[in-house]
Amino acid sequence: MHREPVLGLLRSHAARPLDANEAAMTAQIIAFVEEHADCFERSCLPGHLTGSAWVVDPARARVVLTHHRKLDRWLQLGGHADGETDLLGVALREAHEESGLTRLRPMGTAPFDVDAHRIPARGEVPEHWHFDLRFLIEADPTEPLVVSDESHAVAWVALAEVARLSPSESMLRMVRKTR
Numbered sequence: 001m002h003r004e005p006v007l008g009l010l011r012s013h014a015a016r017p018l019d020a021n022e023a024a025m026t027a028q029i030i031a032f033v034e035e036h037a038d039c040f041e042r043s044c045l046p047g048h049l050t051g052s053a054w055v056v057d058p059a060r061a062r063v064v065l066t067h068h069r070k071l072d073r074w075l076q077l078g079g080h081a082d083g084e085t086d087l088l089g090v091a092l093r094e095a096h097e098e099s100g101l102t103r104l105r106p107m108g109t110a111p112f113d114v115d116a117h118r119i120p121a122r123g124e125v126p127e128h129w130h131f132d133l134r135f136l137i138e139a140d141p142t143e144p145l146v147v148s149d150e151s152h153a154v155a156w157v158a159l160a161e162v163a164r165l166s167p168s169e170s171m172l173r174m175v176r177k178t179r
Contacts, residue, residue: 002085003033013111022173025116029131040081047129051090052078054112054134054174057141061159064139066098067152070122074165076134087133095137099154100146105138112136113177115170
């Protein structure tokens with residue numbers, strides 16, 4: 001079954017010590033993946049899997065954030081699986097496309113964080129869930145960043161500044177895990 005690898009990642013993540021909120025979201029995502037064979041496709045209207053990259057510098061002092069054009073918020077790099085079942089591969093592809101970074105190094109194959117969040121309706125696309133597996137990726141901070149069409153800006157941001165730009169619990173949880 002094409003969903004077994006991601007279910008394995010999620011079940012392993014669920015066995016780690018997680019805060020109550022992330023544990024509940026992990027259980028929610030497992031149930032969703034078990035129920036929806038098309039969970040990797042945007043056409044799965046209740047929601048779909050996404051892959052994100054929490055891109056840090058080697059000192060773990062800064063992270064790359066993008067000011068997302070459609071959502072008008074500072075976020076980690078990432079995006080839709082669009083049928084791809086390797087969500088680490090999705091995270092790496094999206095990180096490159098959204099930042100221009102080419103020397104990206106995954107810090108393992110297991111998710112660093114998982115999150116379930118609602119995406120507002122936009123045009124013909126109804127409100128839906130993004131079930132996001134986030135991977136810790138290290139990058140060279142001397143490599144130039146490139147702003148894609150999906151963003152207003154891309155920048156290295158000090159961990160201490162993330163809360164000012166994006167104070168959601170989802171982002172703050174990743175900052176805590178990085179420290």
